[in-house]
Amino acid sequence: MATQILQDALFAAIAAIGFAAISRPPRRAYAYCALLAAAGHSLRFALTSPGSDAHIIPATLAASFVIGCVAVLLSPRAHMPAESYLFPALLPMIPGVYAYRAFAGMAMCIFAPSQEAFMHSLYLLGYNALTCGCILLCMVTGAVCPIFMLRRISFRATR
Numbered sequence: 001m002a003t004q005i006l007q008d009a010l011f012a013a014i015a016a017i018g019f020a021a022i023s024r025p026p027r028r029a030y031a032y033c034a035l036l037a038a039a040g041h042s043l044r045f046a047l048t049s050p051g052s053d054a055h056i057i058p059a060t061l062a063a064s065f066v067i068g069c070v071a072v073l074l075s076p077r078a079h080m081p082a083e084s085y086l087f088p089a090l091l092p093m094i095p096g097v098y099a100y101r102a103f104a105g106m107a108m109c110i111f112a113p114s115q116e117a118f119m120h121s122l123y124l125l126g127y128n129a130l131t132c133g134c135i136l137l138c139m140v141t142g143a144v145c146p147i148f149m150l151r152r153i154s155f156r157a158t159r
Contacts, residue, residue: 012041020088036089064142098132
C-alpha cells in the first residue's frame with residue numbers, strides 16, 4: 001500500500017509540474033506545486049483505498065482543503081501568492097474518468113436501440129456527470145476556503 005501511495009504521489013507531482021509549466025509561474029513555484037500535488041493526491045488516494053472506503057467526493061474535499069491550507073501557510077516563505085502554485089497542484093485531481101464516462105453515457109443515450117438501454121445510459125450519464133461536477137465543486141471549495149480563512153497570512157505573502 002505504501003508503494004502505491006508513493007507512486008501516486010510521484011505521478012501527481014509530475015503532472016502538477018507539467019500543468020504549472022503551462023501557466024508559467026516563477027521557477028521556484030514548481031517545487032511547491034509538486035509538493036502540494038503529491039501530498040493532496042496521495043491523501044485522496046489513501047482515503048479512497050479499500051481500507052478506508054471513503055467516497056471520492058469527500059476525499060477530494062479533504063485533500064483540496066489540505067492543499068489550500070499548506071499553500072497558504074507556505075506563501076510567506078515562498079514570497080508568492082498561494083494561488084500561483086495552488087491551482088496547478090489541484091489539476092491532477094480533475095475527474096477526467098467521470099467526465100469521459102458522462103460523455104460516453106450521452107453518446108449511448110443517442111444511439112440506444114431500446115428504452116431499457118436508453119434508461120441505463122441516462123443513469124450512467126447522470127451519475128457520472130453529477131459525480132464529476134461535485135468533485136470539481138469540492139476541489140474549488142476546499143482550495144479557496146483556506147485562502148479566506150487564513151486571510152492575514154494569505155494576503156501578506158507578497159509584501
